[in-house]
Amino acid sequence: MADPNVVDPIHQFAITDILPFGDSGLGVTNASLFMILTTGLIAAYLILSTSRRAMVPNRFQVVSEMLYEFVARMVTDSSGKEGMKFFPFVFSLFMFILVANLFGMIPVFFTVTSHIIVTFALAMLVFVTVVIYGFVRNGPKFLKLFVPSGVPGYILPLVAVIEVISFLSRPISLSVRLFANVLAGHITLKVFAGFVVSMSGLGFLGWLGALLPLALTVGITALEFLVAVLQAYVFALLTSMYLNDAIHPGH
Amino acid sequence: MEAEAAKYIGAGLACFGMAGAAIGVANIFSNFLSGALRNPAAASSQFSNLIFGFAVTEALGIFSFLVALLLLFVV
Numbered sequence: 001m002a003d004p005n006v007v008d009p010i011h012q013f014a015i016t017d018i019l020p021f022g023d024s025g026l027g028v029t030n031a032s033l034f035m036i037l038t039t040g041l042i043a044a045y046l047i048l049s050t051s052r053r054a055m056v057p058n059r060f061q062v063v064s065e066m067l068y069e070f071v072a073r074m075v076t077d078s079s080g081k082e083g084m085k086f087f088p089f090v091f092s093l094f095m096f097i098l099v100a101n102l103f104g105m106i107p108v109f110f111t112v113t114s115h116i117i118v119t120f121a122l123a124m125l126v127f128v129t130v131v132i133y134g135f136v137r138n139g140p141k142f143l144k145l146f147v148p149s150g151v152p153g154y155i156l157p158l159v160a161v162i163e164v165i166s167f168l169s170r171p172i173s174l175s176v177r178l179f180a181n182v183l184a185g186h187i188t189l190k191v192f193a194g195f196v197v198s199m200s201g202l203g204f205l206g207w208l209g210a211l212l213p214l215a216l217t218v219g220i221t222a223l224e225f226l227v228a229v230l231q232a233y234v235f236a237l238l239t240s241m242y243l244n245d246a247i248h249p250g251h
Numbered sequence: 252m253e254a255e256a257a258k259y260i261g262a263g264l265a266c267f268g269m270a271g272a273a274i275g276v277a278n279i280f281s282n283f284l285s286g287a288l289r290n291p292a293a294a295s296s297q298f299s300n301l302i303f304g305f306a307v308t309e310a311l312g313i314f315s316f317l318v319a320l321l322l323l324f325v326v
Contacts, residue, residue, distance in 0.1 A: 010324050077299070177310040180317040187320065234306035237299070 007194030009187040013114055030110045031118070038099045038112065046095075067095070071236060078240035079247055086243050089129065093122060094236035101182060101228035105221070114182045116175065123175035126239045134246035145249040174238055178231050185224040192217045258322050265319040272312025279304045 021027035028036075049060035057065060071091045075083050097113060104111025112118055134142040146163040147156065192213050199210035283301045287294035 074299070173310060176314060176317065177306070180310075180313040180320075183320065184313060184316050230302070230306065233302065237303055237306075241303075 007191050007198070009190035009194070012186065012190060013111075013183070015115075031112055031115065034100070034103060034110045034112050035118075038096060038103060042095045042099055067091075074233075074237055075240045078237065079244040082247050083240060083243055086129075086240075090236050090239050090243075093126070093239060094232055097122070097178065097235050098229060098232035101232060102225075104182065104186065105225060105228060111182055111186055113178055114186055116179045119175040119179040120171070122178075122235070123171040126174065126242060127171040130242045130246045133243070134249060137247065138249055142246070142249050145245055147250075149250065170242060174235065178235055181227055181231050185220070185227055189217065189220055189224060192220060258326060262319040262322040265315055265322060268315025268318070269312045272308060272315065275308040275311070276305060279308060 015029050015031050017027055017029050018033055019028035045060070046064050049058075049064045052058075052061070054061060068091070071094050072084070072087060075087050075090050079086070100112040103109050104114065134145070138144075146160045146167065148159065148163070151159050195213035196210045196217060199213065200207045202209075279301065283294075283297065286297070
């Protein structure tokens with residue numbers, strides 16, 4: 001066990017078995033439990049709130065409709081009318097990341113998106129979808145994406161190589177952006193909270209001094225809520241923009 | 252130098268990368284503000300570009316923070 005006087009911010013990310021399936025790792029762990037809860041909550045909320053299909057919506061239906069319209073407007077602005085074919089995909093990504101991030105902000109709950117494998121899986125879904133749909137829809141002309149118009153001939157090979165590298169780095173940047181934001185936020189929260197505890201153990205003056213890291217923890221918690229929502233929006237927005245590249249290749 | 256000490260020094264050095272990201276983020280918001288004050292009617296249409304630019308720039312700062320965390324806790 002770690003030294004109790006030293007803050008240990010990493011232990012919160014450990015994966016523990018809840019319903020082990022032998023040694024295979026296929027059982028229910030805390031990560032998969034929270035992914036199940038996330039999906040269950042999203043499905044239950046969206047289905048139940050819109051089940052009446054009222055013309056004059058009640059509060060819950062208003063929230064569902066606002067979420068739908070928000071993502072629909074974003075997809076249409078980024079990818080055009082044809083992009084709406086991917087609306088279920090983008091909406092599912094947005095809702096999953098949003099609810100998973102917000103679940104992570106609740107004190108004892110496990111943050112699913114703080115593991116690179118989860119965010120990498122989501123980013124690879126996006127990347128593979130973009131590549132496959134780009135080739136299916138455009139054929140070899142999809143490679144025009146790497147040859148921007150208006151580039152002089154002598155520098156074209158270099159630009160093409162740079163474009164390919166930056167295209168291949170998209171899943172990495174997409175996944176690491178979400179993962180590192182969530183990981184850094186939660187580690188910071190844990191470290192500042194640990195400061196409150198260790199300072200308040202130093203007698204009366206320490207207790208007074210502990211109010212400062214407490215105020216900082218409150219501020220950082222607010223920031224983390226903002227980051228949770230913002231990162232979900234950014235992931236969905238970038239997905240729409242990459243899909244736009246698949247639908248309309250070439251700059 | 253022991254590996255432990257080198258890890259901590261490396262983690263501290265990695266944090267310098269956030270300086271560039273901070274300047275980049277400030278650049279984006281300052282340009283948005285000056286543009287919005289000159290043309291307030293067009294400001295709300297560019298809000299989504301603002302958020303996108305901010306997120307992409309901040310990601311680079313987070314990457315450098317990630318290197319520091321990797322050095323501290325994973326290596």
